[in-house]
Amino acid sequence: MDQSEQDRLRQEVDEVLHGQKQPEAPTGFKQNDYSNIRHVIGVVSGKGGVGKSLVCGILAVNLARRGARVGILDADITGPSIPRMVGLAGERARGVDELIVPNLTKGGIKVMSANLVLEHETDPVLWRGPVVAGAIKQFWEDCAWGELDYLLVDMPPGTGDVALTVFQSLPVDGVVIVSSPQDLVQMVVGKAVNMANMMSVPVLGLVENMAYVECPHCGEKIYPYGPSRLEETAKAFDVEALGQLGINPELAAACDAGTFETGLPEGILTEATDVVVSTAEFMDALRGQSQGA
Numbered sequence: 478m479d480q481s482e483q484d485r486l487r488q489e490v491d492e493v494l495h496g497q498k499q500p501e502a503p504t505g506f507k508q509n510d511y512s513n514i515r516h517v518i519g520v521v522s523g524k525g526g527v528g529k530s531l532v533c534g535i536l537a538v539n540l541a542r543r544g545a546r547v548g549i550l551d552a553d554i555t556g557p558s559i560p561r562m563v564g565l566a567g568e569r570a571r572g573v574d575e576l577i578v579p580n581l582t583k584g585g586i587k588v589m590s591a592n593l594v595l596e597h598e599t600d601p602v603l604w605r606g607p608v609v610a611g612a613i614k615q616f617w618e619d620c621a622w623g624e625l626d627y628l629l630v631d632m633p634p635g636t637g638d639v640a641l642t643v644f645q646s647l648p649v650d651g652v653v654i655v656s657s658p659q660d661l662v663q664m665v666v667g668k669a670v671n672m673a674n675m676m677s678v679p680v681l682g683l684v685e686n687m688a689y690v691e692c693p694h695c696g697e698k699i700y701p702y703g704p705s706r707l708e709e710t711a712k713a714f715d716v717e718a719l720g721q722l723g724i725n726p727e728l729a730a731a732c733d734a735g736t737f738e739t740g741l742p743e744g745i746l747t748e749a750t751d752v753v754v755s756t757a758e759f760m761d762a763l764r765g766q767s768q769g770a
C-alpha cells in the first residue's frame with residue numbers, strides 16, 4: 478500500500494470513528510417472485526441459550542393454530558434448533574431450479590434452516606460472520622416461501638455483527654426479546670433493546686423464560702432465581718412485559734422428540750401472540766393508508 482492509499486484509508490477510518498461518516502450499511506435483502514411475506518417478526522436475545530428458539534416455535538405454533546400462514550427462518554445458523562423441535566430432524570430442503578423450497582411441518586409451518594441444507598445434522602458450521610450473513614440472505618432471497626402472513630425469524634443470539642446485518646437487511650416489523658431471569662438482573666436485555674432501538678425496529682416486548690418451576694403435586698410456583706424482575710426491567714427499558722415461561726421438562730422433552738408442534742399446550746404465551754397479531758394489524762392499517770394516500 479503506497480503512502481497516498483495509506484493516507485486515504487486513515488482518513489476514512491478517522492471519519493468513521495469520529496462520526497462524520499457512517500459505515501456503509503448492507504443493502505436490504507430482496508424478496509423473490511415466489512414469496513409474498515406480509516410480516517416479519519424477529520425473536521432475539523441478548524445472549525445465547527435463553528430459549529429464543531423455543532419462544533419462536535411457540536409463537537409460530539400459536540399463530541398457525543389461529544389460522545395464519547406461518548414460516549420460520551432459522552437465522553441461528555451456527556446453532557440451529559428449529560428443525561428438530563418441529564419434527565424435521567434428518568430432512569433435507571429441496572431445490573427447484575435456482576430456488577430452495579422450505580420444508581413443511583405436520584401442522585403446515587414452513588421452515589428453512591441450516592440444518593436442512595447440511596449433509597449431517599451434527600456437521601459444525603465453521604463460518605465467519607459474512608458467510609453466515611450470506612446464508613441468511615439466501616434463506617430470504619432464494620427461498621420460495623409462497624404466501625405467508627408471518628415469517629418468524631429465530632435471530633442469531635446476541636448483538637454481534639450477524640444479528641446486526643439481519644436487522645438491517647430484513648424488513649422486520651418488530652422483535653420479541655427473550656431473556657433468562659439472570660439476564661434481567663444483569664441487564665443483558667438492555668443490549669437487545671438498544672440494538673433494536675438503534676436499528677429503528679420496534680420492540681414488541683419482553684418474555685422471561687425459565688422464570689419458575691411448578692410443583693407437579695400442588696402446582697405452586699417456585700422461583701429459584703428469586704422474585705421475577707420482568708415488570709421492573711420492562712419498565713426500565715420502556716417496553717411491554719409479554720409474559721413468563723416456567724422451566725417445563727415436558728416441553729423440553731417434546732422439543733427433543735420433535736413433537737413440540739402437536740404437544741404444545743394451549744394458553745402458553747397468549748399475550749405475546751396477541752401483541753404480534755395486533756402489531757401486524759397495525760402495520761397493515763398503516764400500509765393500507767400509505768397505499769391509499
Ligand SMILES: Nc1ncnc2c1ncn2[C@@H]1O[C@H](COP(=O)(O)OP(=O)(O)OP(=O)(O)O)[C@@H](O)[C@H]1O
Pocket residue numbers: 522524525526527528529530531532553556557558633634686687722723724725726728729732733
Ligand atoms: N422453559 C423451558 N423449559 C424447559 N426447557 C427449556 C425451556 N426453555 C428452553 N429450554 C431448553 O433449553 C435449550 C435451549 O433453548 P433454545 O434452543 O430455545 O435457546 P436459544 O436461546 O435459542 O439458544 P441459542 O440461541 O444459543 O441457540 C433447549 O434444549 C430447550 O428445549
